[in-house]
Amino acid sequence: MEQFQHYIDGAFSDGEGRFPSIDPATGAPWAEMPEAREADVDRAVEAAHKALYEGAWAKTTATQRGKLLYRLADLVAANAQKLAELETRDTGKIIRETSAQIAYVADYYRYYAGIADKIEGSYLPIDKPDMDVWLRREPVGVVAMVVPWNSQLFLSAVKIGPALAAGCTMVVKASEDGPAPLLEFARLIDEAGFPAGVVNILTGFGSSCGAALARHPKVAHIAFTGGPETARHIVRNSAENLASTSLELGGKSPFIVYADADLESAANAQVAGIFAATGQSCVAGSRLLVERSIKDQFVGLLKAKAEAIRIGGPLDMATEVGPLATSRQRDHVTALVERSVAAGARLVTGGKALSGDGFYYLPTIIDCDGVASPSLAEEFFGPVLSVVSFEDEAEAVRIANDTPFGLASGVFTQNLTRAHRMIKSIRAGVVWVNTYRAVSPIAPFGGYGLSGHGREGGMAAALDFTRTKTVWLRTSDDPIPDPFVIR
Numbered sequence: 001m002e003q004f005q006h007y008i009d010g011a012f013s014d015g016e017g018r019f020p021s022i023d024p025a026t027g028a029p030w031a032e033m034p035e036a037r038e039a040d041v042d043r044a045v046e047a048a049h050k051a052l053y054e055g056a057w058a059k060t061t062a063t064q065r066g067k068l069l070y071r072l073a074d075l076v077a078a079n080a081q082k083l084a085e086l087e088t089r090d091t092g093k094i095i096r097e098t099s100a101q102i103a104y105v106a107d108y109y110r111y112y113a114g115i116a117d118k119i120e121g122s123y124l125p126i127d128k129p130d131m132d133v134w135l136r137r138e139p140v141g142v143v144a145m146v147v148p149w150n151s152q153l154f155l156s157a158v159k160i161g162p163a164l165a166a167g168c169t170m171v172v173k174a175s176e177d178g179p180a181p182l183l184e185f186a187r188l189i190d191e192a193g194f195p196a197g198v199v200n201i202l203t204g205f206g207s208s209c210g211a212a213l214a215r216h217p218k219v220a221h222i223a224f225t226g227g228p229e230t231a232r233h234i235v236r237n238s239a240e241n242l243a244s245t246s247l248e249l250g251g252k253s254p255f256i257v258y259a260d261a262d263l264e265s266a267a268n269a270q271v272a273g274i275f276a277a278t279g280q281s282c283v284a285g286s287r288l289l290v291e292r293s294i295k296d297q298f299v300g301l302l303k304a305k306a307e308a309i310r311i312g313g314p315l316d317m318a319t320e321v322g323p324l325a326t327s328r329q330r331d332h333v334t335a336l337v338e339r340s341v342a343a344g345a346r347l348v349t350g351g352k353a354l355s356g357d358g359f360y361y362l363p364t365i366i367d368c369d370g371v372a373s374p375s376l377a378e379e380f381f382g383p384v385l386s387v388v389s390f391e392d393e394a395e396a397v398r399i400a401n402d403t404p405f406g407l408a409s410g411v412f413t414q415n416l417t418r419a420h421r422m423i424k425s426i427r428a429g430v431v432w433v434n435t436y437r438a439v440s441p442i443a444p445f446g447g448y449g450l451s452g453h454g455r456e457g458g459m460a461a462a463l464d465f466t467r468t469k470t471v472w473l474r475t476s477d478d479p480i481p482d483p484f485v486i487r
């Protein structure tokens with residue numbers, strides 16, 4: 001079996017424990033991963049703390065940080081195929097997507113390379129004579145980054161890139177489900193030449209490794225992507241070190257189709273929104289809201305597309321839907337579909353796991369019109385679409401916002417004024433109009449409500465990894481007057 005190691009303080013090392021990683025396409029172990037517990041976590045945070053305040057990183061200029069990030073971007077691009085194969089092997093995410101996504105991850109590092117020397121302080125027009133006052137932007141401190149399994153190189157790039165640009169040091173916890181690509185990525189950090197301790201990468205289980213990281217006294221900020229329940233644990237633990245948090249959580253995103261939409265284009269976008277990545281996408285457009293007059297026609301179109309999807313081995317370039325990442329995930333999807341059908345939802349297509357090896361589940365559509373189906377409220381993180389119809393715009397908006405989540409949304413219409421009204425009315429961090437699942441390093445991304453807070457992407461993400469220091473400098477040589485009066 002292949003063996004992986006942690007990357008702590010600029011060196012590769014074994015963990016306090018080891019655990020097997022399962023190939024989701026076969027259900028069999030294929031590699032052994034190091035397991036970090038409290039002592040490894042402590043070693044990594046101490047290394048990051050030392051690098052930030054005592055090591056070479058403290059003397060590295062913003063321009064040099066940018067150059068290191070450019071080098072990292074080039075290394076990611078050069079190694080994209082290898083990293084993609086590892087991610088596919090370890091998580092079951094199809095190679096068609098991982099190879100494209102990881103090539104694009106290089107552009108995220110390139111974008112933040114360019115930002116490193118553009119994080120500026122400011123000079124304040126202060127209301128006092130003989131006083132110069134300015135703001136310095138300094139790195140927020142040691143950042144703990146905790147990511148889920150579904151797109152680890154992408155979800156870590158949107159944290160590591162801006163945090164490095166801002167001058168932070170960090171400990172990145174790869175998910176225990178499929179950590180291979182991030183552990184391999186550590187080699188590129190090493191090769192790029194970042195000083196020891198700047199980026200530490202380890203893996204382990206949530207309750208031991210993740211919790212120890214979140215409550216470590218030397219962690220200043222926690223950047224988390226994952227489920228809302230885990231986020232609550234993290235926030236509770238952050239009470240120990242009073243660390244700030246940014247949370248990218250789940251969703252139950254509405255995908256709204258009006259009768260005047262280009263239905264072929266909308267159907268393709270809906271397929272991308274719910275069946276791409278086997279539905280294991282935080283922005284999955286998992287609730288289809290379709291105008292009643294075209295419901296049968298549109299659902300028929302989708303059914304035909306869903307049934308034509310090529311299901312297969314994730315390493316095959318022809319495969320369109322691969323396995324779910326874990327047996328736990330397959331069982332969760334199976335149980336939620338069963339509960340929804342028991343509540344009255346009607347299966348349009350799919351609705352079962354494939355027998356045989358691997359954690360495969362059929363692309364599934366369920367008609368939930370008039371039914372209080374749990375599938376409309378709970379996140380599947382799998383290839384299951386719940387359909388409801390609406391009569392008019394007011395009803396579409398009401399259903400779209402009838403969720404505690406607010407990550408993404410899609411609106412398909414040719415009516416320009418209606419599109420603008422919908423953009424304003426939907427409570428979500430992203431609105432895609434006549435498109436879906438588009439991302440860019442330049443565009444901020446994040447949620448409303450239970451989908452979290454904080455934004456990743458764009459300049460704002462880099463500023464989120466800084467804090468300001470206010471400097472007061474008195475320019476008068478006269479003695480300070482009356483010390484008993486604040487001035």
Ligand code: NAD
Pocket residue numbers: 146147148149150155173174175176204205206207209210211214225226227228230231233234247248249250251281282379381407
């Ligand atoms: P998860 O919340 O179970 O795990 C995420 C990470 O948190 C893992 O590394 C895990 O080990 C760690 N963790 C678990 N318990 C912890 C604890 N007590 N303290 C610290 N860390 C702990 O999520 P998952 O099942 O791996 O991923 C799926 C979830 O992630 C879905 O809800 C999905 O919507 C969400 N997600 C969100 C985004 C986004 O950008 N908004 C992107 C991808 C996935």
